[in-house]
Amino acid sequence: MGGALAGGESRPTPLGHTMTEKRFVVGEKRAEGIGELKSSVSINAFSKGAPPNDERKRFFTGSSSLSTGNMIKPVVVPKKKENQDKVENDLVMFSKNFQVQIKGGTLPKIIERCTNESATDNNFVDTFLLTYRTYLNAGELLEMLFERYNIPDPQGVEDVALQQFNEARKIIRLRVGNLIKRWLTHHFHDFNDNPEILNRLTDFVNSTYMNTDPSLGKSIIGQIDNSRKTKERENSFSSPPPKSIIPTKDSFDDFDPVEVARQLCIFEQQMFKSIHTKECLNQGWNSKTNEKKLELSPNVTRMIRHFNDVSFWVQAQILSQKKLDLRVKMMKKFIKIMKASREFNNFNLIQEILAGFAGNAIFRLKKTWAKIEKEKKVFDEYSQLKATLAQDHNYKTYRDVLKEVNPPCLPYLGVFLTDLTFLEDGNPNILPLEGRNDIINFEKMRKVSVVIQRIVIYQQQPYNFTKVDMIYNYFDSLASKTMTEAELYSLSLEVEPRE
Incomplete structure (x- = not known):
């Protein structure tokens, strides 16, 4: 040669890795404002430094029931450092390109941001829908969205405050419905792989949105039907394929x-x-x-x-x-x-x-x-x-x-x-x-x-x-x-x- x-x-000849696992629990937080969520969803975090996977080293190299998530694995919380990120209202913020963005937050807070009454950031929502399975499964996310929809009435407030609350809740419910539609449009396999979750969603829409916002309810059900039918679409090409040999x-x-x-x-x-x-x-x-x-x-x-x-x-x-x-x-x-x-x-x-x-x-x-x-x-x-x-x-x-x-x-x-x-x-x-x-x-x-x-x-x-x-x-x-x-x-x- x-x-x-x-x-x-x-x-x-790249290598793969294996992993180990532990679990811990997200601490519960009491809601402080309109539509704040609480959760005791169990999550894990990945560990590092695992030995390489020996199976064919040429290449470098899920749905659960409602009660079981694909959980992430643990991190060791270090001692306090100088200039450490500060948590305010269960969120950690940072500035990038002259814009304030979320660096981290509790799971309920992130879901609140996805369904915020003031504005919707589709990039934020898409990132969440692409990656949420790192922390919970589809069934758990659906239940948290149901909880977000079912914001209870505040107690002991004046009529003006109650009216403002109802207006905000109406917008939040709209955001929840739009998030569900986006989920169905781009990640229907989450539902198609688990009919129990799809049935749960359908029952929820029929018992809620069909009463509070029939137009949105019909749109969600329509998206379910469209996603079921759109397994494979015929591909159209502007020119014929080359002649096969x-x-x-x-x-x-x-x-x-x-x-x-x-x-x-x-x-x-x-x-x-x-x-x-x-x-x-x-x-x-x-x-x-x-x-x-x-x-x-x-x-x-x-x-x-x-x-x-x-x-x-x-x-x-x-x-x-x-x-x-x-x-x-x-x-x-x-x-x-x-x-x-x-x-x-x-x-x-x-x-x-x-x-x-x-x-x-x-x-x-x-x-x-x-x-x-x-x-x-x-x-x-x-x-x-x-x-x-x-x-x-x-x-x-x-x-x-x-x-x-x-x-x-x-x-x-x-x-x-x-x-x-x-x-x-x-x-x-x-x-x-x-x-x-x-x-x-x-x-x-x-x-x-x-x-x-x-x-x-x-x-x-x-x-x-x-x-x-x-x-x-x-x-x-x-x-x-x-x-x-x-x-x-x-x-x-x-x-x-x-x-």
Whole structure:
């Protein structure tokens, strides 16, 4: 192998993490003003410093009953420091870009802010709806919104004050209804996954809004019906899809590289689009057991496994060629697939193949790499693709390229998971304040929300390709075509023994 691949070259082998868990309780607070909530919701916070997850190190890498939440894990409250954040009225504020924003607050206070009678901040609401599962489940949130709606009448106040209160309560109930509609519109899977919660919401709307605000009540019920019907909408394209290249035989050797890239765009995009926003919270994909991974982050976990399956399958295809020239031919075919993938903005597939090339069983094939390097055009194409997804400076080149591409696009999921892990491990879920263990770190939630929103953006635009069953089905059963790392390395030694 030549100089370009020698030495301490970095290869795509990121790590995962496992976690431990404890629990603590949000302290109850007595309401002090109009519409203030109280809560005894149990919450947890993530711990740090857990050992790496050993399962297939190629990739870096929920609904409960009403009484059980997906709780967060603990933080240790430190001793008092100078210039520590101050809690006023159960909120911690800070100034950013000449605007005062909420850095943290108790869960009831954050819900109050989402349904404030004076103004609504949709960005704040969207951040909360994207990240609330860090602290509670859908059923618990729904009950807190019901409590927010059912603000009791104040006792012993004059008529003028009572009139003002009723006006404020009317606006708060409107805000609660609008928040529920936004929740249904953007996160209907929270309800679709748990019919009990959806029935509870429907009963509540029929018994409250249909009496106090029939127009809003009908709008909420209408949104439920629309969300139920909108499982899949037909995609409309302004131009016809490119003509498919149909293979004559059900064999990878007979598959055209460009069509392979197209079919994997379709296959992987369906997988990527299936990822729910809630799967991106709390590092569920890094859970200790496969069962827990599939419970908390099922589609993220499946995409990680697919990534690993492709990278191992790439190695198996190369090593199945006993003759040197055939191995070179197979590697050139994969480089053509990567080149087509770059044209289609499928960075995930490029990284899958690069991970296969970087596997120990392929990386050591000096004779094979020497032949590839002699074909300057091919090797330059490979080198450019590799440079685009290099890990240097936290994938800076790739991030810059991604900013400029137009959809459709399949980003490399591992970078998003890296960003989420960094945010989770580097920021506590509960602000470490002396004497308080109930102030949610909402600024962290904003940062997590930004990453999740980027994922959602790339889920929107589909590829205008036609499914070719023979090729698509080949990759649908890819797991059966892979080999273990030990088997691959043994085969590598057979085709190119140690010198």
